[in-house]
Amino acid sequence: MHLVAQSLDFALSHRPEIVVALRQHIALSAAAIAAASAICLPLGVAASRRPWGRSVITAVNAVRVIPSLALLAFVLPWLGLGFTSALIALIVLACPPILVNTDIAFRGVDQYAIEAARAMGMSDAQILLRVQTPLALPVVFSGLRLASIEVVASATLATLIGAGGLGDIIMAGLELEQPAELLVGSLLAALLAVAAAAAFSAGERLAVARS
Amino acid sequence: MSASPPEIRFDDVVKTFGGAARAAVNGVTLSIPGGTFAVILGPSGCGKTTLLKTVNRLIEPSSGFIFVGGVDTASVDPVRLRRGMGYVIQNVGLFPHMTVSENIATVPRLVGQDDAQIRRRVDELIDVVHLPPAEYRERRPRALSGGQQQRVGLARALAADPPILLMDEPFGAVDAIERTHLQDEVAALHAQRARTVLFVTHDVDEAFRLADLLIVMRDGRVEQSAPPLAMLARPATAFVSDLIGADDVVRRLRAIHVSAALEPAGETDAADEPSVDSHASLGDALSLLLDGAARLAVRDGADLRGVITVAGILRAARRGATAS
Ligand SMILES: Nc1ncnc2c1ncn2[C@@H]1O[C@H](COP(=O)(O)OP(=O)(O)O)[C@@H](O)[C@H]1O
Ligand SMILES: [Mg+2]
Numbered sequence: 001m002h003l004v005a006q007s008l009d010f011a012l013s014h015r016p017e018i019v020v021a022l023r024q025h026i027a028l029s030a031a032a033i034a035a036a037s038a039i040c041l042p043l044g045v046a047a048s049r050r051p052w053g054r055s056v057i058t059a060v061n062a063v064r065v066i067p068s069l070a071l072l073a074f075v076l077p078w079l080g081l082g083f084t085s086a087l088i089a090l091i092v093l094a095c096p097p098i099l100v101n102t103d104i105a106f107r108g109v110d111q112y113a114i115e116a117a118r119a120m121g122m123s124d125a126q127i128l129l130r131v132q133t134p135l136a137l138p139v140v141f142s143g144l145r146l147a148s149i150e151v152v153a154s155a156t157l158a159t160l161i162g163a164g165g166l167g168d169i170i171m172a173g174l175e176l177e178q179p180a181e182l183l184v185g186s187l188l189a190a191l192l193a194v195a196a197a198a199a200f201s202a203g204e205r206l207a208v209a210r211s
Numbered sequence: 212m213s214a215s216p217p218e219i220r221f222d223d224v225v226k227t228f229g230g231a232a233r234a235a236v237n238g239v240t241l242s243i244p245g246g247t248f249a250v251i252l253g254p255s256g257c258g259k260t261t262l263l264k265t266v267n268r269l270i271e272p273s274s275g276f277i278f279v280g281g282v283d284t285a286s287v288d289p290v291r292l293r294r295g296m297g298y299v300i301q302n303v304g305l306f307p308h309m310t311v312s313e314n315i316a317t318v319p320r321l322v323g324q325d326d327a328q329i330r331r332r333v334d335e336l337i338d339v340v341h342l343p344p345a346e347y348r349e350r351r352p353r354a355l356s357g358g359q360q361q362r363v364g365l366a367r368a369l370a371a372d373p374p375i376l377l378m379d380e381p382f383g384a385v386d387a388i389e390r391t392h393l394q395d396e397v398a399a400l401h402a403q404r405a406r407t408v409l410f411v412t413h414d415v416d417e418a419f420r421l422a423d424l425l426i427v428m429r430d431g432r433v434e435q436s437a438p439p440l441a442m443l444a445r446p447a448t449a450f451v452s453d454l455i456g457a458d459d460v461v462r463r464l465r466a467i468h469v470s471a472a473l474e475p476a477g478e479t480d481a482a483d484e485p486s487v488d489s490h491a492s493l494g495d496a497l498s499l500l501l502d503g504a505a506r507l508a509v510r511d512g513a514d515l516r517g518v519i520t521v522a523g524i525l526r527a528a529r530r531g532a533t534a535s
Contacts, residue, residue: 116304119267119377120318120367121293134308208308 006180025165032090044102068154086163094147101143105136141204148196216374217280224275237431246405253428297368301383305352336366358389419466444528465494472527473517
């Protein structure tokens with residue numbers, strides 16, 4: 001229980017630094033998720049409606065085998081150190097789960113429900129909005145949830161290219177052999193990932209209730 | 212809506228799907244008079260669904276024309292065209308994320324009816340398809356049996372009171388008893404409010420139970436189109452004869468409704484004559500006639516609907532028998 005006391009002590013005495021790191025972490029993760037969603041939600045819907053969609057999804061899925069660390073190393077020579085590099089790497093990381101799940105979600109909507117909707121005289125836009133989207137939402141949201149967990153976890157590596165975040169605290173803890181500092185940084189990153197997932201679950205419930 | 216329901220006319224309709232060697236629908240010319248309950252019968256893959264879907268333009272024909280009420284459907288906005296036609300399919304296609312009442316309210320909402328109006332109409336329709344509204348209004352489709360889902364699908368198709376109803380093997384996934392109930396209810400609905408109905412099935416018994424006009428298809432073509440009794444008396448080809456089981460006339464007559472050969476009672480008081488219920492089949496009527504009755508009074512409760520005679524059945528069998 002010694003470590004817990006030490007960690008608490010560290011957290012209380014370093015509040016300003018922790019708050020800064022937390023803010024950076026949230027900003028970086030949120031920007032990455034937002035950008036990846038803006039790109040991949042429409043792309044996923046489009047892919048689900050076209051024959052070539054499958055091959056695009058397979059190609060994008062292959063990106064998932066690249067570890068986040070390798071991604072960071074990959075963007076570094078082009079974009080240099082800093083926020084932008086970290087952001088791009090995290091967007092690349094967030095895209096596959098969002099894209100894949102959106103494609104699967106929209107492909108999975110009952111074809112007969114769509115046919116019935118069309119036969120009742122719904123326009124394509126009405127079918128998308130009133131039938132396909134509400135039915136696809138749960139799977140789309142699970143993709144967003146997965147992406148947010150991956151992004152928040154991987155954003156701890158942003159410190160390696162000077163983009164800050166909770167990784168700063170974790171790295172400092174490692175270098176200075178301060179288990180308390182290491183613990184605080186890791187714990188906050190984990191909590192943030194859980195919070196992000198919870199936020200998307202809440203968003204899903206809200207969206208499903210309203211549609 | 213007091214206007215009489217529109218005629219549906221196919222003029223040399225061909226549909227060849229991309230990449231297919233043979234046409235799925237291969238030159239169908241056919242007229243379905245307004246108010247007719249027409250049943251398209253044929254083996255699986257003969258093009259029934261394809262032909263049906265050309266009517267509401269879920270499928271566009273490769274060539275040929277479809278006229279509804281005399282208007283070329285190709286000249287009508289498909290969304291508008293479809294709002295005037297109910298559509299019911301075997302797979303139901305209910306919206307799983309909506310309640311029963313929301314499903315039924317789809318078209319009234321699309322056309323912008325107000326909430327009170329929609330609520331009244333939904334209750335009315337749930338009642339029409341014999342589901343207790345209070346119990347079912349707020350349920351989700353997955354909490355219903357297959358037959359109940361099909362009733363909701365029917366109610367949804369009827370919501371805007373369309374003059375045309377397209378049905379594609381609507382009772383194919385329902386058990387036999389429920390299926391008979393649904394057939395009776397569809398027939399009763401048609402008796403109450405005439406619509407032009409195009410009903411697809413591969414079930415011969417079902418076809419004979421429901422059809423005013425029976426259309427037999429084979430390999431994308433219409434093999435014969437005639438009233439069931441006439442087709443039974445004079446099947447145009449061996450294929451039709453085999454398909455409808457024309458050898459087993461007695462069995463088929465059991466499926467045909469007495470109204471197919473009903474004639475006016477005339478001036479004679481039929482009070483003492485043997486009678487059959489108006490829901491009886493021609494098979495029932497024929498058994499009684501063979502027992503020695505010269506004619507049968509057809510009664511709906513105390514009301515005399517008309518009479519049935521052997522000669523009348525023969526006349527009905529000849530009516531339209533030359534059509535093909
Ligand atoms: N969308 C489609 N693409 C290609 N071929 C089709 C399509 N729909 C139906 N067909 C083919 O057209 C023929 C007629 O099909 P269909 O109209 O569904 O028959 P039925 O309803 O009588 O069983 C079949 O050979 C079927 O395989
Ligand atoms: Mg079919």
